[in-house]
Amino acid sequence: MPTRVEPLENPAQQNYEQGLIQRVRDGEHDVFYQLIRPYERRLYAAAFVILRNEADAEDCVQEAVLKAFKYLRQFRAEAKFSTWLIQITVNEARMRRRKEHADIMEPIENSTGEEGTYTPRDFADWREIPSEALERQEVREKLGEALRSLGQIYREVFVLRDMEQLSIEETAKALGISTASVKTRLLRARLMLRDLLAPGLGGSWSSRISFAKGAKPW
Amino acid sequence: MVIKCEEVWREVSNYIDGDVEPGLRLAIEEHVRDCKHCAAVVDGTRNVVHLYADERMLEVPVGFSRRLHQRLEGDISASRRGFLGWVVAAATSALVLGGFELTRLSALTVPARRSGHAQASSRVPPDMLVIVSERGKIFHIAGCPFIHDKATLRTVLAREAEREGYAPCVRCMKKYLDAVG
Numbered sequence: 001m002p003t004r005v006e007p008l009e010n011p012a013q014q015n016y017e018q019g020l021i022q023r024v025r026d027g028e029h030d031v032f033y034q035l036i037r038p039y040e041r042r043l044y045a046a047a048f049v050i051l052r053n054e055a056d057a058e059d060c061v062q063e064a065v066l067k068a069f070k071y072l073r074q075f076r077a078e079a080k081f082s083t084w085l086i087q088i089t090v091n092e093a094r095m096r097r098r099k100e101h102a103d104i105m106e107p108i109e110n111s112t113g114e115e116g117t118y119t120p121r122d123f124a125d126w127r128e129i130p131s132e133a134l135e136r137q138e139v140r141e142k143l144g145e146a147l148r149s150l151g152q153i154y155r156e157v158f159v160l161r162d163m164e165q166l167s168i169e170e171t172a173k174a175l176g177i178s179t180a181s182v183k184t185r186l187l188r189a190r191l192m193l194r195d196l197l198a199p200g201l202g203g204s205w206s207s208r209i210s211f212a213k214g215a216k217p218w
Numbered sequence: 219m220v221i222k223c224e225e226v227w228r229e230v231s232n233y234i235d236g237d238v239e240p241g242l243r244l245a246i247e248e249h250v251r252d253c254k255h256c257a258a259v260v261d262g263t264r265n266v267v268h269l270y271a272d273e274r275m276l277e278v279p280v281g282f283s284r285r286l287h288q289r290l291e292g293d294i295s296a297s298r299r300g301f302l303g304w305v306v307a308a309a310t311s312a313l314v315l316g317g318f319e320l321t322r323l324s325a326l327t328v329p330a331r332r333s334g335h336a337q338a339s340s341r342v343p344p345d346m347l348v349i350v351s352e353r354g355k356i357f358h359i360a361g362c363p364f365i366h367d368k369a370t371l372r373t374v375l376a377r378e379a380e381r382e383g384y385a386p387c388v389r390c391m392k393k394y395l396d397a398v399g
Contacts, residue, residue, distance in 0.1 A: 187231035194262040
């Protein structure tokens with residue numbers, strides 16, 4: 001089984017988290033780092049999937065975390081801290097992206113038949129779970145390349161749901177879209193990735209993954 | 219219940235997430251037993267989910283965590299200093315002002331400047347990137363020969379530097395300063 005990222009999810013850990021939040025609010029500012037540490041990687045992934053640049057994503061996470069610190073008093077205990085943090089990061093990343101690409105026409109990703117049924121292109125049998133294949137840098141690169149070739153609306157949903165393990169509802173909240181849209185986009189993202197990766201994972205990586213259809217440069 | 223391949227493709231994601239009614243689940247499982255194509259789609263999609271869930275797929279740049287911590291630490295301590303500066307400035311000004319009109323106190327909402335030589339800097343573009351150092355009082359344009367304490371330099375926006383109580387360098391920021399002709 002693959003190793004999953006395990007941030008603070010169970011009630012005891014959430015209580016611990018609430019305790020840390022209260023301490024920061026009471027003036028123990030140094031405790032804030034402990035609070036955000038379990039989510040650093042998630043925040044980076046959320047920023048990276050939108051900005052597609054390591055340096056920009058890192059800077060974005062730093063800003064988002066500083067904003068979270070500044071606005072911690074506005075955080076409501078009924079919400080999940082991790083979702084709130086991711087929401088701030090996603091907003092910060094989108095704002096930067098709009099600012100930096102204001103003069104560039106974005107591809108109209110919503111018009112690519114989001115609501116229609118996606119027909120799988122590849123029916124190669126691919127039953128073995130090759131998680132040990134991730135030891136290989138080359139395989140990780142191929143997976144990253146496939147993910148990057150998806151349209152942004154699909155990447156965002158896929159990263160938050162399948163890589164950061166957010167629930168459908170949390171993903172919807174973080175991205176400001178409906179749960180129905182999350183499900184539709186997630187389905188397409190997963191099927192498109194399967195189509196892109198099946199030739200390599202079913203056989204070998206020697207056959208070049210075709211990104212001709214729907215390929216989008218970073 | 220008999221379902222078509224298209225229905226399997228439409229529901230495969232919900233099926234993997236365990237988010238389908240028991241009847242539909244059974245129908246999908248029956249269909250997949252007899253349909254090689256759909257079996258490949260379901261298994262492949264499940265593998266995609268498993269592979270990307272692996273934490274090795276969420277790599278962050280080397281030093282990411284350390285830099286984040288440093289930035290956070292710098293900002294928190296700066297905000298604390300800013301607050302203390304504000305308190306000291308407020309107390310001092312209150313003593314000096316004595317019974318003067320209360321409207322003057324509104325000036326205290328501006329953070330105390332780190333430098334006594336600081337000048338009003340309304341013309342410094344707020345989004346300009348500037349350099350500050352932890353123990354310094356002045357913010358500079360990168361490359362200014364008057365930057366000191368090089369070990370603790372940070373790049374921030376001018377408005378953040380001002381919010382933290384830094385004042386613009388009268389040399390490199392000369393053209394932006396109100397009082398300097």
